[in-house]
Amino acid sequence: MKALVIGGTGPTGHHIVNGLIARGYTVEILHRGTHEVEEIPREVVHHHADPYDPAVLREFFDARRYALCVATYGRLRAIAQESAGKVERFISAGGVPAYRGYMHPQAFEPAGLPVPTGEDAAKVRGPEDDDKGWRILRTEETVFECHPGATHIRYPYVYGRHQPIPCEWPIVRRILDGRAFIILPDGGLTLHHMGYAQNVAHGVLLAVDRPENARGRIYNCADDEALTLRQRTEIIAAALGRAIEIVSMPWELAVPARPLVMQPLTTHRVLDTSRIRVELGYADRVPAREALAITARELAATPPARGGVEEMVLQDPFDYSAEDRLRAAWESALASMPAIAFDTEPGFTMSYSGPGGRARSNNSFT
Numbered sequence: 001m002k003a004l005v006i007g008g009t010g011p012t013g014h015h016i017v018n019g020l021i022a023r024g025y026t027v028e029i030l031h032r033g034t035h036e037v038e039e040i041p042r043e044v045v046h047h048h049a050d051p052y053d054p055a056v057l058r059e060f061f062d063a064r065r066y067a068l069c070v071a072t073y074g075r076l077r078a079i080a081q082e083s084a085g086k087v088e089r090f091i092s093a094g095g096v097p098a099y100r101g102y103m104h105p106q107a108f109e110p111a112g113l114p115v116p117t118g119e120d121a122a123k124v125r126g127p128e129d130d131d132k133g134w135r136i137l138r139t140e141e142t143v144f145e146c147h148p149g150a151t152h153i154r155y156p157y158v159y160g161r162h163q164p165i166p167c168e169w170p171i172v173r174r175i176l177d178g179r180a181f182i183i184l185p186d187g188g189l190t191l192h193h194m195g196y197a198q199n200v201a202h203g204v205l206l207a208v209d210r211p212e213n214a215r216g217r218i219y220n221c222a223d224d225e226a227l228t229l230r231q232r233t234e235i236i237a238a239a240l241g242r243a244i245e246i247v248s249m250p251w252e253l254a255v256p257a258r259p260l261v262m263q264p265l266t267t268h269r270v271l272d273t274s275r276i277r278v279e280l281g282y283a284d285r286v287p288a289r290e291a292l293a294i295t296a297r298e299l300a301a302t303p304p305a306r307g308g309v310e311e312m313v314l315q316d317p318f319d320y321s322a323e324d325r326l327r328a329a330w331e332s333a334l335a336s337m338p339a340i341a342f343d344t345e346p347g348f349t350m351s352y353s354g355p356g357g358r359a360r361s362n363n364s365f366t
Contacts, residue, residue: 004066004087005029006051007073011163014039015201016070023208029112030060031073037162051075057082070204077139080146083344090147091207094140096154096220096271097133100124105267106331112267115191119154119218125167140218151207151214153200156222156271157262159295160197164309168292170259170316171236172299174244181245183323185254190261191268195222196240196291199284206280223288226270229260232292239293240300249330256323258267259316 007013008029014037020027021041029040033048041116049056051074061082069087071079072363076092083090100122101107101114108114114121124133143150159168166172174182195203203221207214227235230246237244251257251266263269276282286294304310311318 001025001067002065003027003068004064005069006069006071006079007031008040008044009035009037009162010073011158011197012201012204013037013072013162015043015198016072016204017041017349019201019205020068020208023205025068028066054078054082061086068208070208071317072204077142080143080150083144087147089211090143090150091204091206091214091351092143092150092152093155093204094152095136096156096269098123098137098140099131099133099155100129102269103130103133103263105263105265111265113269115268116270116272117211117220118272119220129157144216149215151216152218153204153207153221154218154271155200156193156195157219158195158197158200160291161295161298163197165313165316166233166295166299166304166310167260167262169235169293169299169304169310170314170318171233172240172296173303173318175240175242176300176303177318177320178351179320180245181247181327182233183247183249183256183326184229184233185249185251185257185261186266187248188228188233190229190266191226191270192229192262193222193226193269193271194288196284196286196288196295198286199223199291203276203280203282206276206282212278213279217275218281219280220271220273221276221282222271222273223291224284225288226261226272227288227292229257231289235289235292236296239296246355247327247330249326253326253330256316256319256326259314265327 001024003025005013006025006033007118008017017027017029017040028045028047030047030049030051031051033046047060049060051057057078066087068082070091072093076094082361097103099113099117105111105113114258123137124130127134140152143152157167200221203219233246273282
């Protein structure tokens with residue numbers, strides 16, 4: 001059986017390639033050839049061509065046939081169109097910005113993406129909602145028009161080795177630079193559902209394994225656990241054997257945290273992954289906390305270039321002088337607050353248990 005992976009050298013690519021080989025496929029990859037990774041076995045045939053060019057794709061598929069095509073890179077709409085009738089099975093990777101409000105949480109009233117967001121949630125309604133998300137949605141529609149039995153995986157933000165935009169780097173670099181603190185908005189309590197590369201690739205491979213369930217289906221795929229920004233910071237610091245103080249500020253003031261939040265509000269982004277778990281049997285290959293620690297240590301061992309393209313795309317200036325001044329101003333503002341006495345101090349609500357719970361009425365109960 002011949003399989004074509006379009007891409008193959010990004011975060012999930014080599015896991016998919018090697019997973020297909022383990023399943024008995026003869027695997028070829030189509031990519032530009034700009035980035036090669038050592039995890040791809042030598043026997044894999046590389047086709048170096050531009051998967052964004054419809055004419056190139058047309059010429060490529062006119063001369064070849066495959067039992068399976070896994071498209072994780074390139075112009076997916078053109079790939080779907082040019083591979084129609086040339087591949088027996090088609091599995092594609094897209095993105096969660098197809099959901100209305102994913103990039104612009106103000107699209108909802110009150111603002112914020114519904115939690116959790118399932119595959120049938122509201123989609124971007126047009127370019128006025130979000131131009132990129134609208135194009136992603138139209139591409140999904142084209143995939144199923146050309147391949148009615150296709151499987152489409154909505155990727156979250158994928159982290160791990162070979163991620164060209166490592167969103168953990170703003171935390172890792174501050175720790176490596178010896179910063180004593182990091183500014184997080186609103187306690188760092190924002191949930192942002194992500195997917196470790198090996199886990200997301202596992203989701204793709206499950207679609208290969210279970211065609212009877214996966215045909216014609218769209219799946220969210222992400223780690224089983226969604227971590228808060230604060231948890232991510234603490235896990236990364238522990239993985240690097242360092243301590244860093246978290247300084248919480250209101251979102252409106254926490255300007256240095258924008259590259260970590262990656263949206264205009266601190267509302268949550270949590271995906272409903274029950275469909276892929278129930279229909280395909282998905283479960284993390286690597287738990288999210290362990291995966292994040294691995295990623296942090298790898299970034300520390302092989303860091304991006306200071307001032308390089310990664311930092312440019314992340315839009316983090318690492319302006320520590322400004323951060324120091326911001327913290328000083330914030331602490332000064334807090335110190336200037338008068339002590340407010342309450343006639344009756346508010347509690348945590350009297351419930352069955354917890355900090356506001358009632359004391360036991362009978363000490364003989366165990």
